[in-house]
Amino acid sequence: MTAHGSEPLRGLLTTEPVLTTAGVGLFADALRDQAVPVTEVDWQPPMPGTERELAAVLADPRRAEANALAAQRMTASTAALTDVVPAREALGLEKGTFLHAGPPLSWDRASGPMKGALIGAVLFEGLAETPEEAERDLASGAYDLEPCHHRDAVGPMAGVVSSSMWLYELHDEVHDNTSWCSLNEGLGKVLRYGAYGPEVIDRLHWMTKVLGPLLRQAVRSVGPIDITAIIAQMLQMGDEGHNRNRAGSLMLLRELLPGLITAEGSSTDIAEAVRFSGANEHFFLNLGMPAAKLATLAAHGIPGSTIVTTMARNGTDFGIRVSGTGDQWFTGPALTPEGLFLGDYGPEDANPDIGDSAITETGGFGGFAMAAAPAIVKFVGGDVPFALQATQRMYEITQAEHPMFQVPILEFRGTPIGIDVTKVVRTGILPQINTGMAGAVAGTGQVGAGLVTPPAECFPAALSALAREVA
Amino acid sequence: MTAHGSEPLRGLLTTEPVLTTAGVGLFADALRDQAVPVTEVDWQPPMPGTERELAAVLADPRRAEANALAAQRMTASTAALTDVVPAREALGLEKGTFLHAGPPLSWDRASGPMKGALIGAVLFEGLAETPEEAERDLASGAYDLEPCHHRDAVGPMAGVVSSSMWLYELHDEVHDNTSWCSLNEGLGKVLRYGAYGPEVIDRLHWMTKVLGPLLRQAVRSVGPIDITAIIAQMLQMGDEGHNRNRAGSLMLLRELLPGLITAEGSSTDIAEAVRFSGANEHFFLNLGMPAAKLATLAAHGIPGSTIVTTMARNGTDFGIRVSGTGDQWFTGPALTPEGLFLGDYGPEDANPDIGDSAITETGGFGGFAMAAAPAIVKFVGGDVPFALQATQRMYEITQAEHPMFQVPILEFRGTPIGIDVTKVVRTGILPQINTGMAGAVAGTGQVGAGLVTPPAECFPAALSALAREVA
Numbered sequence: 041m042t043a044h045g046s047e048p049l050r051g052l053l054t055t056e057p058v059l060t061t062a063g064v065g066l067f068a069d070a071l072r073d074q075a076v077p078v079t080e081v082d083w084q085p086p087m088p089g090t091e092r093e094l095a096a097v098l099a100d101p102r103r104a105e106a107n108a109l110a111a112q113r114m115t116a117s118t119a120a121l122t123d124v125v126p127a128r129e130a131l132g133l134e135k136g137t138f139l140h141a142g143p144p145l146s147w148d149r150a151s152g153p154m155k156g157a158l159i160g161a162v163l164f165e166g167l168a169e170t171p172e173e174a175e176r177d178l179a180s181g182a183y184d185l186e187p188c189h190h191r192d193a194v195g196p197m198a199g200v201v202s203s204s205m206w207l208y209e210l211h212d213e214v215h216d217n218t219s220w221c222s223l224n225e226g227l228g229k230v231l232r233y234g235a236y237g238p239e240v241i242d243r244l245h246w247m248t249k250v251l252g253p254l255l256r257q258a259v260r261s262v263g264p265i266d267i268t269a270i271i272a273q274m275l276q277m278g279d280e281g282h283n284r285n286r287a288g289s290l291m292l293l294r295e296l297l298p299g300l301i302t303a304e305g306s307s308t309d310i311a312e313a314v315r316f317s318g319a320n321e322h323f324f325l326n327l328g329m330p331a332a333k334l335a336t337l338a339a340h341g342i343p344g345s346t347i348v349t350t351m352a353r354n355g356t357d358f359g360i361r362v363s364g365t366g367d368q369w370f371t372g373p374a375l376t377p378e379g380l381f382l383g384d385y386g387p388e389d390a391n392p393d394i395g396d397s398a399i400t401e402t403g404g405f406g407g408f409a410m411a412a413a414p415a416i417v418k419f420v421g422g423d424v425p426f427a428l429q430a431t432q433r434m435y436e437i438t439q440a441e442h443p444m445f446q447v448p449i450l451e452f453r454g455t456p457i458g459i460d461v462t463k464v465v466r467t468g469i470l471p472q473i474n475t476g477m478a479g480a481v482a483g484t485g486q487v488g489a490g491l492v493t494p495p496a497e498c499f500p501a502a503l504s505a506l507a508r509e510v511a
Numbered sequence: 512m513t514a515h516g517s518e519p520l521r522g523l524l525t526t527e528p529v530l531t532t533a534g535v536g537l538f539a540d541a542l543r544d545q546a547v548p549v550t551e552v553d554w555q556p557p558m559p560g561t562e563r564e565l566a567a568v569l570a571d572p573r574r575a576e577a578n579a580l581a582a583q584r585m586t587a588s589t590a591a592l593t594d595v596v597p598a599r600e601a602l603g604l605e606k607g608t609f610l611h612a613g614p615p616l617s618w619d620r621a622s623g624p625m626k627g628a629l630i631g632a633v634l635f636e637g638l639a640e641t642p643e644e645a646e647r648d649l650a651s652g653a654y655d656l657e658p659c660h661h662r663d664a665v666g667p668m669a670g671v672v673s674s675s676m677w678l679y680e681l682h683d684e685v686h687d688n689t690s691w692c693s694l695n696e697g698l699g700k701v702l703r704y705g706a707y708g709p710e711v712i713d714r715l716h717w718m719t720k721v722l723g724p725l726l727r728q729a730v731r732s733v734g735p736i737d738i739t740a741i742i743a744q745m746l747q748m749g750d751e752g753h754n755r756n757r758a759g760s761l762m763l764l765r766e767l768l769p770g771l772i773t774a775e776g777s778s779t780d781i782a783e784a785v786r787f788s789g790a791n792e793h794f795f796l797n798l799g800m801p802a803a804k805l806a807t808l809a810a811h812g813i814p815g816s817t818i819v820t821t822m823a824r825n826g827t828d829f830g831i832r833v834s835g836t837g838d839q840w841f842t843g844p845a846l847t848p849e850g851l852f853l854g855d856y857g858p859e860d861a862n863p864d865i866g867d868s869a870i871t872e873t874g875g876f877g878g879f880a881m882a883a884a885p886a887i888v889k890f891v892g893g894d895v896p897f898a899l900q901a902t903q904r905m906y907e908i909t910q911a912e913h914p915m916f917q918v919p920i921l922e923f924r925g926t927p928i929g930i931d932v933t934k935v936v937r938t939g940i941l942p943q944i945n946t947g948m949a950g951a952v953a954g955t956g957q958v959g960a961g962l963v964t965p966p967a968e969c970f971p972a973a974l975s976a977l978a979r980e981v982a
Contacts, residue, residue: 276886277758278748278919287748290761294789298782301772311769318765414919415747424922448749448885449920451895 086466090500093507097462100510102344110339110347110363111440111458114403116214117338119331120264123209124256126248130220131191133203135165137184141199141396142354143369144187147178151355153234153391156482157198158185160236164244165202171236189350189361192337193220194329194396197232197478198355205244206252208327210267212334219330219337223247223255226320229485233478234391250305254313258299265295267331270324271405272444275455280413281328282397282406283420283474283489288324293317329396332403339363339458346506347439348459351402351471351494355394355478360498362461364509370502372495377477379421379490389487391480398473398494404442404457407472407491408434412447412455420474420489430472431456437463437471461506464499557937561971564978568933571981573815581810581818581834582911582929585874587685588809590802591735594680595727597719601691602662604674606636608655612670612867613825614840615658618649622826624705624862627953628669629656631707635715636673642707660821660832663808664691665800665867668703668949669826676715677723679798681738683805690801690808694718694726697791700956703866704949721776725784729770736766738802741795742876743915746926751884752799753868753877754891754945754960759795764788800867803874810834810929817977818910819930822873822942822965826865826949831969833932835980841973843966848948850892850961860958862951869944869965875913875928878943878962879905883918883926891945891960901943902927908934908942932977935970 086094097103127133138161140154150158159174162183168174177183188195195201199222207220222232225243229235259265270291277287300314317323340349345363352359359369374392381389400406410416411431414424422430431447434456441454459471470493477488557565568574598604609632611625621629630645633654639645648654659666666672670693678691693703696714700706730736741762748758771785788794811820816834823830830840845863852860871877881887882902885895893901902918905927912925930942941964948959 273757276749286744287758287761290758290765293765294761297768297789298785301785302782311773314769314772318768417919418923424920448888449895452889 084468087468087496087500090465090503093503094462094465096507096510097346097503100344103346106342106345106364107347107439107458107460110342110345113215113338114335114458115440115442115444117212117217117335118214119210119212119267119334121208121259121267121327122211122264124206124223124252124259125209126203126252127201127205127207127220128203130207130209131193133191133201135203136167136182137186137203138162139186139188139191139193139195139199139201140354141188141195141197141394142352143357143359143371145185145354145356147181147185149356151391151394152480152482153394153478153484154198154355156234156236156484157200157231159482160231160240160244161200161202163236164241165204187352187354188396189352191220192218192333194333194399195222195232196224196325196329196397197395197476198234199396200231204248206248206255208330210327210330210334211264212338215334215338217334217337219333221326221330221333223251224320224322224326226316227322227486232395233476233485234482235485236483250309251313251316254300254303254305254310255296257303257305258296261302262295262299265292267327268444271328271331272446274324275405275409275412275445276448278413278415280406280409280416280474282325282400283476284413284416285324285328286321288328289321292324292327325397328405329399332399332405335403336399341366344509346461348402348461351398351473352396353393353398355391358393358494358498360494360502362502362506365502365505368505370498370505372497372501375492375495377475377490377492379477379488380419381477381488382486385479385487389479389484390477390490393473393475393492394478395475397475401471401473402459404438404455405445407474408438408457409445409447409455410472410474411450414449416474420491422491433469434472436467437469461499461502465503468496470494470496555939558939558967558971561936561974564974565933565936567978567981568817568974571815574817577813577816577835578818578910578929578931581813581816584686584809585806585929586911586913586915588683588688588806589685590681590683590738590805592679592730592738592798593682593735595677595694595723595730596680597674597723598672598676598678598691599674601678601680602664604662604672606674607638607653608657608674609633610657610659610662610664610666610670610672611825612659612666612668612865613823614828614830614842616656616825616827618652618656620827622862622865623951623953624865624949624955625669625671625826627705627707627955628671628702630953631702631711631715632671632673634707635712636675658823658825659867660823662691663689663804665804665870666693666703667695667796667800667868668866668947669705670867671702675719677719677726679801681798681801681805682735683809686805686809688805688808690804692797692801692804694722695791695794695797697787698793698957704947704956705862705953706956707954721780722784722787725771725774725776725781726767728774728776729767732773733766733770736763738798739915742799742802743917745795746876746880746883746916747919749884749886751877751880751887751945753796753871754947755884755887756795756799757792759799760792763795763798796868799876800870803870803876806874807870812837815980817932819873819932819973822869822944823867824864824869826862829864829965829969831965831973833973833977836973836976839976841969841976843968843972846963846966848946848961848963850948850959851890852948852959853957856950856958860950860952860955861948864944864946864963865949866946868946872942872944873930875909875926876916878945879909879928880916880918880926881943881945882921885920887945891962893962904940905943907938908940932970932973936974939967941965941967
């Protein structure tokens with residue numbers, strides 16, 4: 041190798057080099073990839089005004105052990121698909137109560153896609169005849185709204201769940217927890233993106249009358265299905281489990297098919313259920329999410345732990361919850377993702393960040409595993425080096441590396457898992473999320489997919505609460 | 512960044528660097544990944560004794576255009592699965608004629624796994640009662656042996672095809688070529704690895720009586736199936752298409768299933784066909800191979816072209832054929848792969864390289880696309896940097912980059928395709944193949960998987976023939 045003044049560089053190649061780098065992370069990574077020992081000094085100032093509370097929380101003698109326990113529970117959790125059940129049975133959800141994504145929300149503060157999805161759900165439940173009537177009743181406070189997370193459930197995008205909808209039921213046998221998630225409707229004009237036209241409502245009825253019961257038969261006949269194992273596999277197959285679920289969906293389909301094709305039912309219904317499921321590249325998302333919910337649930341409620349156990353958005357607010365502070369939400373205004381748009385849509389059409397699907401990042405995959413899924417940049421934007429860096433950067437703010445979720449291109453390093461509030465506040469590095477984008481106007485549907493982070497303010501807010509727990 | 516004598520290095524980071532590297536390819540790659548302009552001087556001497564013929568062939572005025580045409584045909588070829596048919600119908604193959612992998616071979620020079628597979632095929636066809644009788648008849652010359660490639664067919668490992676076996680039929684509609692490949696038997700003790708016990712023969716009978724006819728019904732009902740599109744997709748899903756076919760197999764299954772589950776036949780047979788196909792992670796290999804055969808067939812027979820159109824091994828010899836020299840084989844002794852072994856097997860148990868599956872590398876995937884499939888190193892050995900380098904190195908000896916077969920981690924660069932004999936001879940870089948390993952003793956089956964190259968001497972031999980064509 042020759043360069044400007046070649047001797048010092050040549051020395052690098054003939055002796056065993058030891059380097060110190062600061063700031064130029066990519067260069068350090070390139071060296072590390074070549075097995076050159078590198079000491080990185082990646083110092084940035086903590087978030088402003090957090091110094092005193094940060095010192096207090098970092099000095100909490102419970103913290104190290106509590107966080108180690110949280111990470112141990114997260115990575116030891118299991119997730120088996122055990123059943124498919126209507127929400128009224130699974131959650132005791134009454135007609136007139138509607139679950140939604142993200143932290144608590146009132147109708148008057150709801151965004152377009154959230155309002156659209158709630159209108160659709162009211163219509164689907166037969167509680168109103170027209171969208172106008174549904175909207176009037178929702179605005180009058182006739183119905184109860186509640187976060188999915190408050191029932192240990194999760195829902196992508198608007199995440200609206202009503203009494204008659206069917207849910208996947210997943211069980212963590214290590215910690216004896218159960219979680220639920222709605223069935224995926226496919227892409228485009230769908231309820232979760234805020235669309236509520238007749239085709240959306242008709243599809244929901246078909247999913248309730250035909251798909252749910254057939255999936256229940258299939259799962260009861262072939263299940264339980266090990267969802268954790270599928271996540272581990274899909275990360276070796278170019279998926280990251282949030283916006284890329286191609287391999288996961290195919291593997292889930294392979295597991296379900298023997299049970300689906302032998303289910304009792306009309307052959308037309310079965311063929312349509314197989315076609316509908318096989319055509320949906322996001323089929324698996326609604327299994328990955330409750331699996332991540334089980335992982336984070338297992339780590340929740342450990343006194344002194346600064347590990348994030350929920351990240352969720354309702355389209356207006358982004359909220360996080362932390363293991364050591366229980367069920368308290370720390371919120372800030374949801375940011376609007378940047379990314380790629382469908383058809384003629386553009387940035388001005390996008391609603392702020394929405395959905396419980398950031399539970400995947402909270403559970404150590406999704407945006408945290410983008411290095412495993414470089415092809416995702418064609419869907420959410422960014423480029424391949426960005427995808428690699430996104431995962432690399434998340435190691436800076438997490439407690440552990442997942443023993444089963446491995447990234448081949450990083451030489452099978454485990455994915456970063458267990459976001460530590462103190463590390464986020466100290467480094468200013470925010471969790472990397474990738475996400476679908478809903479149209480801001482109710483009824484639009486999906487307009488694109490992109491990249492986003494939580495608003496920074498959630499983390500100092502959580503830190504303050506953690507500091508109060510110490511004091 | 513600081514290092515031994517920091518100033519020259521610091522200069523690299525504050526000015527726009529222009530570097531020249533030689534030999535240390537990884538370092539150059541790392542720089543290039545960071546968008547630093549690099550001029551690489553990767554000079555190695557040509558293979559010894561080839562200088563005069565190399566000069567003659569490089570000076571051939573037909574060469575540039577002929578190679579461009581070869582690459583254009585290779586990458587423009589299509590491959591659709593159109594039918595599943597018995598070899599006797601597809602190829603007019605008579606009972607008593609046996610096709611095999613690689614270049615032409617006589618019984619006396621055949622290796623253990625090739626002998627085992629031929630014995631098994633004779634038993635399967637009912638031409639002998641015992642392995643001893645089959646072996647005696649084979650040794651006496653009672654049967655005709657012929658390379659699969661001479662019938663535009665390909666077979667993995669021993670590649671033995673007999674009259675009653677069923678074959679996939681693939682068609683290239685752009686060049687109106689047809690190619691065939693046997694059905695995959697799964698892993699372990701199987702005919703293609705030289706096993707011929709009763710369970711092997713029973714499975715072949717079941718494949719002939721049940722699986723073949725059901726797959727024919729399925730393909731005729733849902734086909735034609737675009738195999739080229741599946742290869743393009745699987746490279747985005749961590750497969751390279753030779754020894755890693757997980758995503759490809761799932762996608763093929765998804766296409767075939769609607770036709771399989773509605774096929775006429777006993778539900779037990781259909782369920783077993785679905786189970787057998789779904790359980791086989793190498794199910795797709797036998798579709799990727801004939802697709803690659805169609806690509807290389809389209810490029811064959813162009814006067815003046817130095818592009819390799821066949822690489823194949825019979826377990827004794829490795830043979831190549833070149834576009835500009837027609838059907839002539841250039842052979843050398845097959846090398847023994849290095850890699851990972853199953854159970855208690857070790858290097859001493861491995862047979863030399865065998866099979867037509869190196870057609871995948873000839874067609875621009877397999878070992879040439881290992882950068883797309885870093886997880887394969889857990890199966891064939893090597894490490895992740897090796898997988899990345901393998902693909903990078905193949906650009907040095909190929910004519911083109913495939914427009915559809917892209918490697919996400921290389922920022923969607925097309926796979927290297929079209930091995931140029933002159934580039935191999937000039938650089939000494941040999942094509943990178945990954946492969947299953949058969950036990951050297953007839954009847955053993957698979958012992959492992961690993962990495963291998965052709966013996967170097969094939970290429971100077973081909974060069975000599977090309978030089979004679981010029982003269």
